[in-house]
Amino acid sequence: MPMMLASFLSGLIFGAGLLISGMTQPEKVLGFLDIFGAWDATLAFVMAGAVAVTSLGFALAKRRGTPVLTAKLQWPTRSDIDAPLVMGAALFGAGWGLVGLCPGPALVNLAGFGLPIIVFVVAMAAGMLGNDLWRDRRVSPGVAEGAAITPRADG
Amino acid sequence: MHNLTAFSGLFGGALIGLATAMLMLLTGRIAGISGIFGGLLPLRSSERGWRLAFIAGLIAAPLLAALGGMSLPNPTMPASLAVIAIGGLLVGFGSRMGSGCTSGHGVCGTARLSTRSIAATAIFMLVAIVVVAIVRHGIGG
Numbered sequence: 001m002p003m004m005l006a007s008f009l010s011g012l013i014f015g016a017g018l019l020i021s022g023m024t025q026p027e028k029v030l031g032f033l034d035i036f037g038a039w040d041a042t043l044a045f046v047m048a049g050a051v052a053v054t055s056l057g058f059a060l061a062k063r064r065g066t067p068v069l070t071a072k073l074q075w076p077t078r079s080d081i082d083a084p085l086v087m088g089a090a091l092f093g094a095g096w097g098l099v100g101l102c103p104g105p106a107l108v109n110l111a112g113f114g115l116p117i118i119v120f121v122v123a124m125a126a127g128m129l130g131n132d133l134w135r136d137r138r139v140s141p142g143v144a145e146g147a148a149i150t151p152r153a154d155g
Numbered sequence: 156m157h158n159l160t161a162f163s164g165l166f167g168g169a170l171i172g173l174a175t176a177m178l179m180l181l182t183g184r185i186a187g188i189s190g191i192f193g194g195l196l197p198l199r200s201s202e203r204g205w206r207l208a209f210i211a212g213l214i215a216a217p218l219l220a221a222l223g224g225m226s227l228p229n230p231t232m233p234a235s236l237a238v239i240a241i242g243g244l245l246v247g248f249g250s251r252m253g254s255g256c257t258s259g260h261g262v263c264g265t266a267r268l269s270t271r272s273i274a275a276t277a278i279f280m281l282v283a284i285v286v287v288a289i290v291r292h293g294i295g296g
Contacts, residue, residue: 006181007205011212012219014174014186014258019216019228021167022160027231031158033280033287036294040158047261049168050175054266057176067183074183075267078254081274088253089260093279095245097286099233102246102257103188107210111217112227119236120243125196127247128189132198 003069015108021046024108026100033097095127175262178209187259188213189250249279 022028023046031040067073096102101109101120109117175186182205184191191206193199217228233239250256253275255264260279264272288294 003182003205004208007178007184007208008212008215010174010178010181010186011209012174012216013170013177013212014209015213015216016220017167017170017172017174018213019167019220020170021164023167024217024228025230028158028160030287030291033283034291035284036288036292038158042158042160042164045159045161045164046168046171047265049165050171050262051168051266053169053172054175054262057172057180058263058266060176061179061183064180067179068181070183072183073179074185076185076264076269076272079269079271081271085253085271085275086278088249088251089275089278090249090282091245092249092253092256093282094286095242095247095249096257096279097283098245098290099239099242101230101232101242103192103250104213104256104258105230106243106246107188107192107213108217109228109230111214111221112229114229116232116236116239117230119239120232120246123240123243124247125192127244127249128193128251129196129198129247130244131248131251132193132196136198 006069014104017050018105018108021049024105026105029096029102029105030100033100171258171262172266175258175266185259185263187255187263189247189256190254190259193251253279 018024022042028040028042031038032043061067061073065073099120103124106117106121106124110121178184178186184205186209191209194201195203195206195210217225221227233242246256253260255272255275260272260275265276
């Protein structure tokens with residue numbers, strides 16, 4: 001139960017941060033990406049604030065050694081730059097630039113329950129499922145179900 | 156630069172950092188939204204409890220703000236549902252294939268100084284800038 005409460009509160013604060021920073025509005029995000037238009041630098045300030053506080057928190061977590069509520073700090077372990085990372089980041093960037101939404105802001109916006117945002121989140125889930133299915137097929141042709149569960153290394 | 160909202164950006168960003176730091180300090184988990192959401196889907200379902208709680212928190216934020224008198228979010232999106240669906244598919248497929256999105260790679264990975272995450276962040280930023288240039292200004296398209 002404490003784990004659930006901690007996760008809920010973390011999600012709540014994360015969502016509040018996205019709302020306050022303006023990052024739930026696709027036009028603010030697209031304004032940052034539009035370097036040939038009326039450039040809006042806000043996203044850089046959001047990233048700076050988020051990365052600075054995260055660095056402090058992560059340093060503290062490393063010094064403590066273990067998390068408060070569970071046995072182990074689950075740091076991502078991979079450091080290689082492989083083809084799926086590069087291709088995946090490029091495809092993600094294309095979708096992000098097309099609509100101005102990434103997963104966090106999309107889920108926060110779901111609270112408004114508008115048709116466009118529902119379409120986006122359903123398509124996003126379908127895209128994720130599609131990738132999982134495609135990976136299973138590639139790893140073991142014919143035996144897709146339950147095969148080769150790749151750990152989500154980075155987040 | 157007339158649209159810049161530096162202070163609320165920095166403050167909101169700090170809150171995102173606080174949430175991320177808190178999740179690691181308390182539960183030992185990385186606050187990567189695509190990873191948290193993706194882990195709720197049928198094929199890679201694991202640890203559904205805390206994942207659902209985190210996503211519920213994300214959605215509760217604007218609902219609580221609405222109780223305080225703010226209006227519910229109503230994002231400006233492309234007029235065509237087909238374009239929205241293609242964008243969503245790309246965001247979902249790409250974040251899963253690349254093991255992360257703006258939060259997992261952009262915030263957490265950059266804070267850890269992970270070369271893998273910094274490379275992913277540079278790539279998705281660059282591609283998004285090119286796509287916006289093509290869509291809005293017809294450059295190269």
